[in-house]
Amino acid sequence: MEKFTTLKSVAAPLPLPNIDTDVIIPSREMKGTGKTGLSVGMFANWRYSDPIKRVENPDFILNKAPYRAAKILIGGKNFGCGSSREHAVWAMSEYGFRAVLAPSFGAIFYGNCVRNGILPVVLSEDLITALAEKTAADPAKNQIEIDLPRQTVSVADGTPYVFTIPRADKDMLVEGLDSVDLTLRRGGEIEAFERADHNVRPWAYATPASSN
Amino acid sequence: MTGQTLIEKLWKLHTVADLGGGAALLYIDRIFLHERTGSVSLKELAARNIPVRHKEHVFVTMDHIVDTLPGRGDDTLMPSGKDFILTTRAAALAAGVNLFDIKDPRQGIVHVVSAEQGITLPGFTQVCPDSHSCTLGALGAFAWGIGSTQGTHALATKTLEVAKPKMMRVTFTGKLGPGVTSKDMILHLIGKYSASGGSGYAIEFAGPGITSLPQENRFTICNMAVEFGAFTGIIAPDETTFAWIEGRPYAPAGALWDQAVAHWRTLNSDADAVFDQEIVIDCADISPTVTWGTSPGQTSPIAGEVPDPAATADDAVRKAAEKALQYMDLTPGMKLEGLPITAAFIGSCTNARLSDLQAAAAVVKGRHVKAGVRAIVVPGSTKVKRDAEAEGLDRIFTDAGFEWREAGCSMCFFAGGESFGEKERVISSTNRNFENRQGPKTRTHLASPATVAASAIAGAIADARKLG
């Protein structure tokens, strides 16, 4: 996984509440059983006036010149709610996004982000509105700077705002760690847990008697 | 020491290691996968040469992409859908996990079959790369949806790293009026507090409005916890729950059953437990509820009107409402009751259990679907289908002009194959009214099975209570 330390980029404001993962990657765009080839379908129903023929909708934010290079997205409340499809994050990552700023996130989407090198930043609603307005006023000049080790977000010579992030998530992003490998090293602890738990909840470990 | 909430008790029971900052490595009792998102997890594990830990606790079913047309096989209406089925089957067989394949009598929607087979039990932790895993909270399980990468982690280690959610209790007091259902309860809650009202919380649903519900209706409430933005939902298991589970194929039996029930009786929030937030709703305030927009929080009592976004102070909320009305082709002030529909869908993990089909059949019996309306019933599982047929429900539906399908997710979501069609207006017993959810440009109104049935008959959104 690509490490995340600092990032400076144009940010694309899309501050509507409840942008769901069906919007980020419509079902129709999930054609294969893999993780790649998804970016072209990202936001397909909003990004294209004809999603089948891929005719661009000039009004959609990511189709406007300064925002095409955006690596940061500013979203609204409950961003990434809905379906658990990790394809939403794979599509955004393949497209080039490295961070999403929003007042709150769908929990599964948040977890998917940190496991794919995308930083989800929770900021107050007022701050999100202010950042969205500032970036819209002059996207190229008012680029957003993120410093994950210091947990700050700032815009063009403004004050840095501090954000919080669970420690395990931060470590995973900063170090680019793979959590499966990390947890496999705890095999001994898992076994010890199972042994003790087996005495308390034997039915949880029983192989069902049913002949199914 | 103050008391603990039910979730806190389950958190403690499953903690393998404390990761600091409120996070923990939690033991996962059961893992479910389906053909849409599950093969990625299994394939990744195989590619890295890591075995599944406790493969007997992993279950795979075919529900999302598989056709629901009679006589179905591996071929699907969705282009490339067959790849998903074949890849998942091969990965499941190679890994040696349990597979409920297309022709298996245990096949069905993942969140329906895990309960009806007795696989999910009170107090279990359970995950699936599917957001509606929270449905199983209705059995007193701590269950939530994950991504495919977390799926790989759970399969490899039988654990997951989880940040502890905040605790919320939603208490339903009083009594529901006649003809008002658990679907209306949850739609009412989300409508009142918005689709992000539960964001960051694990929610315990409690109170006489919950404990008086039959087990099957409780699933509907927990199913939509995620539509409230919550991490998950849960209901303390009680005698209703235990009676519902007893005798199911994977449920413990004999002495193990008694031991399990004794443990399950301890699974509830202490009287002095402190929740970070409490919401109280009087059941008497709830009417049959339908959605008018593209978020499950955009609801109205059935007798109500499409609201005027201009009356909303919050800028972002107003813009979202305007966008929704444009998509739904509605204008402020329009009455919902009487709004013509072109399709009716009874199905999904929210409302396609036997009791849901019974409720819909009771409305439909002896009547006929309005000409021009396409009406479909898709049982939640093959078992539900067979049980319904044994009662003759299939005949009631087909006589009335409904299609009677094989079990699966079907048109709860548009997979890329079958859809209701552009601009069709669908009344649906499902859980998501998102843009394009049931097909490109399809307009979805969420409602209870009874409301869907009554609307199919009337050809317009209709109140089942008035059919008499």
Ligand code: SF4
């Ligand atoms: S029925 Fe619908 S909501 Fe439920 S699992 Fe299937 S697609 Fe998801």
